[in-house]
Amino acid sequence: MYRRLNMWNPFRRKEQRSEPITIDEFLSYMGVNNTGAGEYVSPQTAEALPAVMNAVTVIAESVASMPCYLYALKEDGRERIYRHPVEYLLNEMPNRNQTPYQFKYTMMRHCLLTGNAYAVIKWNNKGEPVSLTPYQPSAVNIFRKVTGEHIYQVTDLNGVTRNYLQDEILHLRHSSLDGFMGRSPVTVCRETIGLGLAQQRHGAAIMKNGLMASGLISTAEWLDDAKAQKAVKALERYKGAKNAGKTPILEGSMEYKQLGMTNQDAEWLQSRTFTISDIARIYNISPIFLQDYSNSSYANFSEASRAFLSQTLRPWLTNFEQQLKDALMIDLTSSSKKRHLIEFDTSDLLRTSQNERFNSYDVAIKAGVMSPNEVRRREGLPPYAGGDEFSQAWKQTVEVKRGDSVNENEVNDA
Numbered sequence: 001m002y003r004r005l006n007m008w009n010p011f012r013r014k015e016q017r018s019e020p021i022t023i024d025e026f027l028s029y030m031g032v033n034n035t036g037a038g039e040y041v042s043p044q045t046a047e048a049l050p051a052v053m054n055a056v057t058v059i060a061e062s063v064a065s066m067p068c069y070l071y072a073l074k075e076d077g078r079e080r081i082y083r084h085p086v087e088y089l090l091n092e093m094p095n096r097n098q099t100p101y102q103f104k105y106t107m108m109r110h111c112l113l114t115g116n117a118y119a120v121i122k123w124n125n126k127g128e129p130v131s132l133t134p135y136q137p138s139a140v141n142i143f144r145k146v147t148g149e150h151i152y153q154v155t156d157l158n159g160v161t162r163n164y165l166q167d168e169i170l171h172l173r174h175s176s177l178d179g180f181m182g183r184s185p186v187t188v189c190r191e192t193i194g195l196g197l198a199q200q201r202h203g204a205a206i207m208k209n210g211l212m213a214s215g216l217i218s219t220a221e222w223l224d225d226a227k228a229q230k231a232v233k234a235l236e237r238y239k240g241a242k243n244a245g246k247t248p249i250l251e252g253s254m255e256y257k258q259l260g261m262t263n264q265d266a267e268w269l270q271s272r273t274f275t276i277s278d279i280a281r282i283y284n285i286s287p288i289f290l291q292d293y294s295n296s297s298y299a300n301f302s303e304a305s306r307a308f309l310s311q312t313l314r315p316w317l318t319n320f321e322q323q324l325k326d327a328l329m330i331d332l333t334s335s336s337k338k339r340h341l342i343e344f345d346t347s348d349l350l351r352t353s354q355n356e357r358f359n360s361y362d363v364a365i366k367a368g369v370m371s372p373n374e375v376r377r378r379e380g381l382p383p384y385a386g387g388d389e390f391s392q393a394w395k396q397t398v399e400v401k402r403g404d405s406v407n408e409n410e411v412n413d414a
Contacts (some may be wrong), residue, residue, distance in 0.1 A: 035194030039201070043113035046186040049196045051279035054290050056112045056196075062103035062313055066344040067091055073339035085128040094119075094132040103148045106134045107172055108316070112283070115182035116140075117172040120154060121327060122233060129328050132170060142181070148308070150180070174321060189282045196275040219254045287313045297396065309349050317344045347378070350370040365391050394398065 022236030027186065033040045047053045064095075070087040072077040081087055094103040103119075110117035114137040120132040141153040152164045186193060223231065238248045248256065273294070280287045287294075288304060289312075325342045364370040373387035 010183075020122075031195075035191050035198075037194040037198035039194040039197040041185060041186060041190035041194045041197065043186050046113065046193050049193060049200065049275075049279070051290050052186070052193060053177045055229065055279055055283040055285055056373075057110060058289050059112060059285065059312065060105050060108035061309075062349065063316060063344070065100045065110045066104075066317075066346060066348070068100075068104070068321075068324070068342060068344050071341040071343060076340060077100070081340075085130065086324075089129060089132055090324070090342070091158055096131070098134075103132060103134065110137055111172050111174050111182065112317070113184065113186055113188070114138075115174045115184035117243055118152065118154070118321075119172075121172040123168070167327075167330055168322065170321050174319070185282050189278075192278045192282065193291050194274070196279070199272055199275060200243070203278075213320070216257045217254055218257065222376075223252055283312070283314075296379065303348055309346055312390075313349075317346070320344070368392070 013315055026094075035041055042056065045054065055239075068090040070081045070084055070090070072081050089293045091100055094100055099105070107117040107119060116137050118137060118140045119132045121129050124130050135156070140156045143151045143153065145151060150166050152166070152169045153161055154164060155161045173180070175183045175185070175188070175272040177183065216230070217235075235248060273292070276292050276329050277287055280290055286304065286307060289308060321342045321344060327338065329340055329342075357389070361370070365372060365375065368390045371388050371390050375384040376383055376387065
């Protein structure tokens with residue numbers, strides 16, 4: 001009796017996997033609309049609008065590019081923890097298929113478009129998280145038990161459905177009304193996005209079917225094919241940049257009338273600009289980050305970056321940090337002696353020019369706020385012996401000022 005060996009065959013036909021379309025995609029394909037502008041708006045169709053695509057990408061990429069650190073809180077400050085399962089997931093390998101950047105980018109993109117983002121947490125027998133695997137929001141259904149607990153029903157790419165408890169899911173939510181389920185900015189403001197999609201479709205229809213000539217030539221005479229070809233050939237020598245400024249000579253009773261932009265075309269272009277401003281309001285982001293520099297009021301990029309961090313990113317970062325802590329640090333209770341903090345490092349976003357950084361470092365070192373080795377570590381340089389000592393220059397400054405005031409009093413008494 002022979003045993004059949006399952007050997008790898010490079011010519012074997014690969015298994016085809018197809019992800020089922022969502023109900024939103026199906027309705028969009030069928031031509032159904034859910035807005036007054038006649039467009040069907042969903043998280044999938046909204047990204048066809050460049051302003052939405054850009055806003056979501058800018059915010060998601062900014063959050064994903066920031067490292068996320070775990071700290072232990074102490075009475076005299078905090079200390080970063082390097083060897084911990086949570087720190088490994090956030091900065092090394094959240095799952096077998098994604099890098100930390102890709103994981104954070106996926107979660108933020110899902111949340112920005114649908115208002116909810118889900119990742120399955122795998123725990124080992126020690127109660128430590130070992131992987132974070134995100135899933136499409138459309139693949140997750142949530143049921144509430146009589147006891148008040150929630151069950152997450154997740155369907156994977158193979159169509160297999162599994163149920164997970166709340167402690168097995170990282171649920172990132174945005175703009176929630178009930179405190180549990182998030183709301184999609186696309187769904188809440190779908191009329192604005194639908195208007196932008198309709199304007200985009202209108203412009204495409206004009207380019208396809210409309211008359212895009214720069215001018216018209218009219219004549220009172222009847223032109224047969226031979227005369228028409230002759231007239232067109234005569235005008236050929238006035239085309240192109242090298243012939244700009246030349247005065248064309250028309251034959252007979254021909255007249256040339258230049259066609260400019262109509263009022264309707266100008267209003268259409270203005271409405272497109274207004275749509276960009278509306279999308280910027282939806283995501284609370286400055287239009288300059290959507291490549292609209294018409295009303296830029298920032299003196300330089302560093303000021304724009306600070307405004308972007310404080311006004312746009314800070315709420316998203318705080319929400320993400322606290323959801324990570326709530327999902328991954330479940331061993332912490334009110335009676336626990338240990339306190340931890342998960343925080344994104346935003347220093348790279350606020351990174352200024354080398355001259356500005358070194359001037360601020362000089363002030364921090366002289367004031368005794370930072371040591372030289374802390375500055376070198378921030379600049380990616382190795383420490384040196386004696387660099388952990390803090391400067392005492394601030395004490396000397398105080399003593400000199402006191403000495404000057406004493407001398408002034410002696411002079412006044414004299």
